[in-house]
Amino acid sequence: MNPSLKLALITLIALEVSFVQVWTVNVVLIVVSLLLMLINRVPWRRLLLLTIVPLFFASALVWSLMLRGDASTHFLIVIFTRMFVYVYMGGWFTLTTKPLWLTRSLEQNAKLPSKFAYGFLAAFNLMPKIQAEVSTVRAAALMRGEVLHVWSPRLYFKVILAAMNWSDQLAAAMTSHGFVEGAPRTHSLTVPLVARDWWLFGGSLVLAQVGLFIGLP
Amino acid sequence: MKRWHIRDIILVTIIAIFMGVIFWAIGPVYTILAAALAPFGLQPLANELLLGIWVMAGPLAGFVIRIPGAATLGELLGAVVEMFLGGIWGASTLISGVLQGFGSELGFIFTGYKRYGWFTLAMSTLTTTIVTFAWDLIRNGYAAYHLPFLLLLFCVRLLSVFVFGGVLTKLINNLLVRAHVLKD
Incomplete structure (x- = not known):
């Protein structure tokens, strides 16, 4: 289906x-x-x-x-x-x-704008990096004798900074590879x-x- | 009004994934807490205590990406991540995600996406609590509880949402403002 x-x-x-x-x-x-x-x-x-x-x-x-x-x-x-x-x-x-497959279908069948479809996909592929970043931030804090919990603002702060960096870089990379928001696209897989x-x-x-x-x- | 661009979409998704990882990490805490409270018929209280963490993606995304719809999208994507990472509640996760996100979005709507301070957070806390509680009245049958217990659940939820979605979000926001990545 x-x-x-x-x-x-x-x-x-x-x-x-x-x-x-x-x-x-x-x-x-x-x-x-x-x-x-x-x-x-x-x-x-x-x-x-x-x-x-x-x-x-x-x-x-x-x-x-x-x-x-x-x-x-x-x-x-x-x-x-x-x-x-x-x-x-x-x-x-x-x-x-x-x-x-769901994202492709949402883009092709449900008319989700392609910038959302590809933005989601780009970020989802960073999943392992995000998990690694969380452990890096925690380990770095531990080395200074600081324990970061779910309720520590510093943990979120550092991860958000990394997220801002990555999203800038990814967006620039996509644009430089010819991705244009709102431009008509062809699909290799329908x-x-x-x-x-x-x-x-x-x-x-x-x-x-x-x-x-x-x-x- | 700012519009969505590819950079913002990627950013909101990364924040949602990060929150999804956090949701996933507190899963066992929730189960243990629920198991400890269940014999006394207090299992919903576990849900209320931790709800603030689950609804945090909304206000956080709303504060970092100041575009209409950011809170809703952030929370919805957090729910999608949770669902595909192995969360078991399926479609109802998505519905809850939309409602939680929209609940905090209402707080931003009421202040016209112009003010990003305590007042907006307080509004957002209140609207999130009311919207999600109304949904639980229907979905989890909370409507059948005696009034005093219902009031207790509501107050605990309000407090939890305020601590995580309000105070913690504000503290994170303060750090970001001090680092000059966000405007006050």
Whole structure:
């Protein structure tokens, strides 16, 4: 399925199940996402993690709502299953979508301006450098006997300075290689957006609406 | 009004990735805190205590890149990074990201992107807390809590957002101003 439509689909459904309280639809969504993940051969360990973590948080939330609130059993079931809907749908999306392919699709299919698409990609490729920079800053401070925590302004200050440097350099490098903001571009790889994608998208949304509004518990 | 250029886009993304790394680093702290509080039915309190760190990308991006939309974009990208790094909450992370970012953006909107001081930060803290709390009333069923507990959650969240999104952001901003990379 087309990545942009896939993203739109899971976001719309996640938004909708947050407002409508129908636990049967939640269960159906969980089963469908689980099947989709199994078909796509998601590793068992990842699947286990995707089950244990929400199990803990959903149980803790329900327990808390029971102790400190006056929610009905129906509402508690809705909340409990809702957590799993978020996690499983999100798992299906992130484990079957490559960030690069998604960015390309957003640029080509969803008409995201190319300066955003390539700006994001340029920065995302710096990820290992950013992680390394954080440890460098901390190590440098340690050498002077200074421990930097999550709440130390100095840590952020130094990393932001590095970020400003890198973004200047990257932007200059892109411009010097002929990148012009807003100029028409050609694409070496095109992300297909075919009728089947629209049918899957529309069909899933209609099915979700039917499930949510025909009065299921 | 300034417009987005490639340099600003790269900068906001790097800041978001950096914050994403921080979010990821405090993940275990959150889990341990939540586990410790869970038996007493206080698990949401773990969320409230640490929320300030999660919403920091918004005000930080808004202060460093003074362009409309910076706070929203910074927080949204932070959420995207968290999602692809192995955060498990999926689409709801993205929705929360947009709402948290927009919450702090409102603070900047109210001051017309002209003032970058305590007043804007206080506004931003307040709007972030209100917007994200309204979302949790729906998403996490907070609406079902008894009123005193709900008020406690709200106050703890306000304090956490103020400490991280307000005080810490201001201190970082002060350092950047002293280094002459940002105007006061």
